[in-house]
Amino acid sequence: MLTTAQREQWERDGYVMLGQVADDAQLAALQERIDALMLGTAPNEQIWFQLDSESGEYGDLKFGSGRWEVPTLNYRKIEKLERDPLFLAYIQHPLFRAITRELIGENVSIYRAMFMNKPARRGTHLPYHQDAGSQWSLDRDPYVTIWTALDDATIANGCVQIIPGSHRLGLLSERGHTITPEQEARYCREEESVYLEMKAGEVVLLHNLVLHRSGINTTDQPRRAFSVVYMDAATRDISGRGIFYPVVFGKPVL
Numbered sequence: 001m002l003t004t005a006q007r008e009q010w011e012r013d014g015y016v017m018l019g020q021v022a023d024d025a026q027l028a029a030l031q032e033r034i035d036a037l038m039l040g041t042a043p044n045e046q047i048w049f050q051l052d053s054e055s056g057e058y059g060d061l062k063f064g065s066g067r068w069e070v071p072t073l074n075y076r077k078i079e080k081l082e083r084d085p086l087f088l089a090y091i092q093h094p095l096f097r098a099i100t101r102e103l104i105g106e107n108v109s110i111y112r113a114m115f116m117n118k119p120a121r122r123g124t125h126l127p128y129h130q131d132a133g134s135q136w137s138l139d140r141d142p143y144v145t146i147w148t149a150l151d152d153a154t155i156a157n158g159c160v161q162i163i164p165g166s167h168r169l170g171l172l173s174e175r176g177h178t179i180t181p182e183q184e185a186r187y188c189r190e191e192e193s194v195y196l197e198m199k200a201g202e203v204v205l206l207h208n209l210v211l212h213r214s215g216i217n218t219t220d221q222p223r224r225a226f227s228v229v230y231m232d233a234a235t236r237d238i239s240g241r242g243i244f245y246p247v248v249f250g251k252p253v254l
């Protein structure tokens with residue numbers, strides 16, 4: 001499904017812009033549903049919510065009960081969206097089936113299906129990080145993220161910024177996620193970074209080891225996005241908590 005040029009870019013740069021995937025009707029439905037979940041007009045107790053920090057500082061984020069708290073559009077993150085039928089249908093889009101078949105294989109599960117929000121005139125700085133490592137408690141690192149802009153994403157509203165090719169550095173810290181200030185100074189030079197400015201409905205394929213970050217939203221409109229980590233359905237939780245990851249393509253691997 002990826003062209004030869006896209007495949008080469010995936011291997012070299014660790015990201016590929018896939019263009020418009022969600023059509024206007026699907027996009028409008030996803031936008032409406034995510035707002036309804038935040039405002040509590042489409043309640044779903046199986047979904048996990050995190051409010052944005054008041055200060056915009058990553059360190060001030062609260063990892064509370066995960067329950068919906070108040071009707072506001074100021075949620076930062078909403079997870080387990082595969083439990084919402086509209087989002088599940090989008091996760092299972094035929095294009096994502098084809099891409100994950102090519103990059104992962106026949107049987108595919110998801111580690112997370114996550115809404116990431118930079119609410120209007122706010123948002124929290126997300127520092128440079130990689131999406132893998134021991135804190136994910138998996139027997140292998142996932143490497144395929146599919147990120148969809150639900151609004152136009154711009155530098156002004158906190159679009160994602162990446163360091164192309166940084167996936168080839170491997171995992172920079174054993175636990176994963178954020179990196180040291182020294183690593184950031186060494187590997188994350190502004191002039192080597194790319195801002196992923198995208199139109200609503202456009203999609204980018206991201207390698208989980210590509211260093212990426214995002215800023216705050218200085219505009220009056222939200223910057224909403226939907227990010228899904230796909231992985232081999234044979235991937236196992238090793239935390240001892242008995243987590244089973246939902247299979248979205250093919251069959252469970254026993």
Ligand SMILES: O=C(O)CCC(=O)C(=O)O
Pocket residue numbers: 116117126131145147158159160212213214225227
């Ligand atoms: O949407 C963002 O601002 C960050 C997204 C991200 O870190 C991810 O999708 O892994």
